[in-house]
Structure formats: C-alpha cells, structure tokens
Amino acid sequence: MTNIIILISIVIIIIFIYSYKITTKSSPLILKPEKWFTNKKKSSIEIIGTIKISNPDKRIEVMIPEFKVEAKLLGNRRLSKFKLKTKITPNHPDMSPREDDYWQAYIVKSKSHTNINIRLNIEHKKDSNLLKQLDSIWVEIVWINYGPFGREKRLDGFVIPLTLPLDSSPNKKYLDLEDSSKITTLAIKTHKLGILDDPMKLIYNYTSELILPGDIVTIGETPLAIMQGRYHHPSSLKLTYFSKLLCIFFHPTSSLATACGMQTLINEVGVLRVIFALFIGSIFKILKVKGVFYRLAGKQARLIDDITGTTPPYDQMIVLGPLHSKDYCESVSRSLGVHVAVVDVNDLGKVKVLASSKGVDLSLLKQALHSNPAGNADQQTPIVIVRPS
Structure with missing residues (x-):
C-alpha cells in the first residue's frame, strides 16, 4: 500500500511539472539589436541599425503579425521641439518589403532568423546646437508573437547613446x-x-x-x-498562479514581493525550487535563522531588481x-x-x-x-x- 501511494505521488508530481511547463511556455523568439551607426550632421542626427529576430526552437514556428518601433529622446531639457522620424524596413530572407510601409505578418520558422532595418532621424532646424544636448535615445520595440503558446504582446527596448559626458574628470x-x-x-x-x-x-x-x-x-x-x-519589461511575462501566491510572503520592499518579480525568479530557477526554498526558509525563520531562502533559491533571488530599482529608462524594466x-x-x-x-x-x-x-x-x-x-x-x-x- 505504501509503495502504491509513493508511486501515485511521483506520477502526480511528474504530471504537475509537465503541465506547468506546457501551460507557462512562452514564445522562443529572441530579439537582439545589431550593427547600429550614428551619423551626426549640422542640423540632424541619423541613426541606422538592424534588429535580428531568432527562433532557436527545433519545432515551433512563430508568427509576427505586428511590429512597431517607438523611439523616445532623453536629455536634460524639454525635447518637444525636436522632430523624430522612424522608418521600419523588413529584411526577411524569403519576403520582399512592401512599398507602402505596411507591416505584413511574417512567420519565423524553427531554427531560423530574420532581420529588420530601422532608420531614425532627429532634427532641430532652428538651433543645431541643441542637438549636442541630447543624452541618448530609447528605442522601444512593441511586437506581437503568435503561436501555440497563444498571443503574446512583447516589449523590448535598448539605449543608443548620442553624446559622451561633457565632464569626464572623476x-x-x-x-x-x-x-x-x-x-x-x-x-x-x-x-x-x-x-x-x-x-x-x-x-x-x-x-x-x-x-x-x-x-x-x-x-x-x-x-x-x-x-x-539581462532585463525585460513586466508585460513580457506570462504570470502564473504560483507567482501571484508566493509573492505575498515577502516584505513589500522586496523585488520578489510583486507577481512579476516572483515570476522572473520562477522563470530562472523553476517553481519547485522556489517553493522548496520558501518552505525550508520559513522553518528556519521561525528558528530566527535568516537568509536561508536566498541561499536555497540561488544568487538571482537576491539580485533581481524590480521596476523603479534602476535609473531611467530602465526604471520600467525588471533587471536580473x-x-x-x-x-x-x-x-x-x-x-x-x-x-x-x-x-x-x-x-x-x-x-x-x-x-x-x-x-x-x-x-x-x-x-x-x-x-x-x-x-x-x-x-x-x-x-x-x-x-x-
């Protein structure tokens, strides 16, 4: 009887782990900026670069029905007088871009990749000296991933520096x-x-x-x-019941006290490890031994910074x-x-x-x-x- 109970328990655990992985599976697509160049002119700055999207999965094909670029200027003054234009040109290996700039839904096949060319143009015709006061530009990619995992809205972003510090003395x-x-x-x-x-x-x-x-x-x-x-926007996470439940056991100032912060840790080390670390850590905490959870959950448990934990524009990101x-x-x-x-x-x-x-x-x-x-x-x-x- 005891052996049967143990066997049933093992089967239940295996089913739980498998079902959890299936239901929480996200899009495998990886977005990475490559080969970015800045050309500064008298009254404008032209920035040209490439976004590479890779699909490392051996089986899944992922569709991209929407892809938008939202660029934001960063500086130490009001930036409303600057004109910023953005142009997106798909550079797919098996599809030509449309002349009307319409984004046509594209399939990234398994073990393949595609490229997207981006051109940004910043102008301030009245006072070209103001261009020198621009600090950087935040390029935000808002795109949809569509496949067996569902329909995911993803947000990726990166900084392009435009000027070096005026005072470099330490x-x-x-x-x-x-x-x-x-x-x-x-x-x-x-x-x-x-x-x-x-x-x-x-x-x-x-x-x-x-x-x-x-x-x-x-x-x-x-x-x-x-x-x-090593950062991502909270909207890119697929939250689970466990992240919403486990986060309530942490102090409000902890980066693990939000569902998104907790989900980030779960995605890194696995839900079973987090549950085990929390259970054992709680026992030791009753015995007035602190820090056991973080030792069992791994280094990332201490290092994750939730939103507002870093300086702009990363203050809206979760940083590992x-x-x-x-x-x-x-x-x-x-x-x-x-x-x-x-x-x-x-x-x-x-x-x-x-x-x-x-x-x-x-x-x-x-x-x-x-x-x-x-x-x-x-x-x-x-x-x-x-x-x-």
Whole structure:
C-alpha cells in the first residue's frame, strides 16, 4: 500500500511539472539589436541599425503579425521641439518589403532568423546646437508573437547613446582608515549604458588612462547586467498562479514581493525550487535563522531588481543579476593589469562583492565602498576606482 501511494505521488508530481511547463511556455523568439551607426550632421542626427529576430526552437514556428518601433529622446531639457522620424524596413530572407510601409505578418520558422532595418532621424532646424544636448535615445520595440503558446504582446527596448559626458574628470573622495592610511575613490561618469555596449571595451575606454598599479576597478552589478541584456519589461511575462501566491510572503520592499518579480525568479530557477526554498526558509525563520531562502533559491533571488530599482529608462524594466561575473573580472584584470570586482552597493552602507579577480583585498574594498561613492540616483557613475595609498 505504501509503495502504491509513493508511486501515485511521483506520477502526480511528474504530471504537475509537465503541465506547468506546457501551460507557462512562452514564445522562443529572441530579439537582439545589431550593427547600429550614428551619423551626426549640422542640423540632424541619423541613426541606422538592424534588429535580428531568432527562433532557436527545433519545432515551433512563430508568427509576427505586428511590429512597431517607438523611439523616445532623453536629455536634460524639454525635447518637444525636436522632430523624430522612424522608418521600419523588413529584411526577411524569403519576403520582399512592401512599398507602402505596411507591416505584413511574417512567420519565423524553427531554427531560423530574420532581420529588420530601422532608420531614425532627429532634427532641430532652428538651433543645431541643441542637438549636442541630447543624452541618448530609447528605442522601444512593441511586437506581437503568435503561436501555440497563444498571443503574446512583447516589449523590448535598448539605449543608443548620442553624446559622451561633457565632464569626464572623476569625482574623487578620500577615506581615512584607522591605521592612518588613506583610500581614494574615483567615481567615473559614463554615457548611458545599454546592450549596445561591450562590457570589456567600456571598462578599458573609461579607465585605461586613469588606473595605477594596485588599483581596484569596480563596476556595479546592475549596469553590467544591463549591458548583457539581462532585463525585460513586466508585460513580457506570462504570470502564473504560483507567482501571484508566493509573492505575498515577502516584505513589500522586496523585488520578489510583486507577481512579476516572483515570476522572473520562477522563470530562472523553476517553481519547485522556489517553493522548496520558501518552505525550508520559513522553518528556519521561525528558528530566527535568516537568509536561508536566498541561499536555497540561488544568487538571482537576491539580485533581481524590480521596476523603479534602476535609473531611467530602465526604471520600467525588471533587471536580473549579471552572468559569468567571475570570468568577466579575470578577463578585464588581465587586460588592464589591475584588480577588478563586480559589486552591489547601496546608500544604507551595504556592500556585496559578487565576484572579483584573484588577490582582491575584500575587507579594504568594502571599507572603501561603504559610503557608496557611485551613488544610487542619476549620477551615472557605474565605475569606481579604489586606490589604496
């Protein structure tokens, strides 16, 4: 009798897992911007680029009945006087674009891809100097995926920087230690980062002429994740009963306290792992042992930032933690010849070192970053050089 009960339980669990995967399956399409170029003229800026849409699934074919581009200018002044024109030209391998600019529904077959060319034109004929004050442009893709998973409205976006910081001199701060030595921190202002930036080249371009032997170059975990494309809009998530239920067990300020934040974690590690971590974590919490859930649920449980957790235009996105942080630190360290670390710092004095190259003095690094020299607002200083005296 006991064996029969165990067997029935196993069958029920298998059916549950299989049905959950089937009912929560989303579109397999992957959208990625490629080959973007900016041409600045006297009274206009022309931006040309390509969107690549891939279907890695071995069986499913996905239709795209709608595809729209909504570009938004970002800057430090009113932008109503700028004229912005957008042109979309499909570059499908098996279908010619229509001359009337109508988007004709297209099927992306399994194990294939298609390209879409985008042309943006910004004008301000009355005062061409105002073009120099544009910070960046946020390109938002609103498109429909249609297939066996249903009809999904997806929203993807990325930043195209238009200008570099006018003042590139780092913001220096000095910290006195108990042993009378000092640490200098240099917070470096960058352009608005995005998926078009190469994380390796970015660090090199902004720090190679500033670093000295013995320095530690740090970068925030959120900016690194954004450059890796580790973000998505909440509307792109297919919410489940479990995400709506499990999120109520978390503190309101937690990024897992919303259905979308919780669904993001479930999509990363699986619903069974989240349930198990929450169950065991609750038991230990009764015993006044905190943090067990996050250790069992994995690193991403701590690193997910829900909306409003980052600076615009990513404040409307859910940002996950970066991938391969350790390998990244080692690669950049070899390139620059100094130590490198990926960190998570806030204004409450909490410093977490997600990864670092070999030989980093973690206690010194945490002391130096305790005051959060990079800031948590719109300082746009994701890179901090820590320099022991």
